[in-house]
Amino acid sequence: MKRILSILLIIFVVVISGCYYDTEEQLYPELSTTCDLTNVTFAATVKPILQASCLNCHSNSKAVSSGGGVKLENYADVQIQAKNGQLMGTVSHTSGFQAMPQGGGKLTDCEISKLQKWIDNGTLNN
Ligand code: HEC
Secondary structure (H helix, E strand, O other), X not given: OHHHHHHHHHHHHHHHHHHHHHHHHHHOHHHOOOOOOOOOOHHHHHHHHHHHHOHHHHOOOOHHHHXXXXXXXXXXXXXXXXXXXXXXXXXXXXXXOOOOOOOOOOOOHHHHHHHHHHHHOOOOOO
């Protein structure tokens, strides 16, 4: 009898903690979607963001016809836009800059923070 009670108790605790976990995630979605700014690199972080949101118009082949001549495909070109302030100005929709991506939704706060972090770390080719 004692064993059955213990087993029931364990099942009860597992079920309750399972439910609590679900509820917590639903109540505080930001807990499960915090922005991870560790290990931000050009290859693994910056490039994929630009690829997904910018290269339709700013790839080497399309820059002239669709991107006002601004290239964001190679490291050296991205570094120029990062250092002259255009990259952050455009993606942050700062007044005085063309809002980018042009005609599309703004990047997420996390994506913008990652670009800023890469710049703060020295726009390394890593
Ligand atoms: C649909 C096409 C398109 C997309 C997508 C796009 N751009 Fe642009 N971008 C343009 C055009 C066109 C210009 C030139 C605008 C002008 O000079 O009037 C431009 C200009 C720029 C400039 C130079 C701004 C200036 O004032 O000279 C930067 C920097 C830039 N884009 C960054 C980005 C970034 C970063 C992304 C992605 C987050 C992006 N763009 C996505 C079309 C696009």
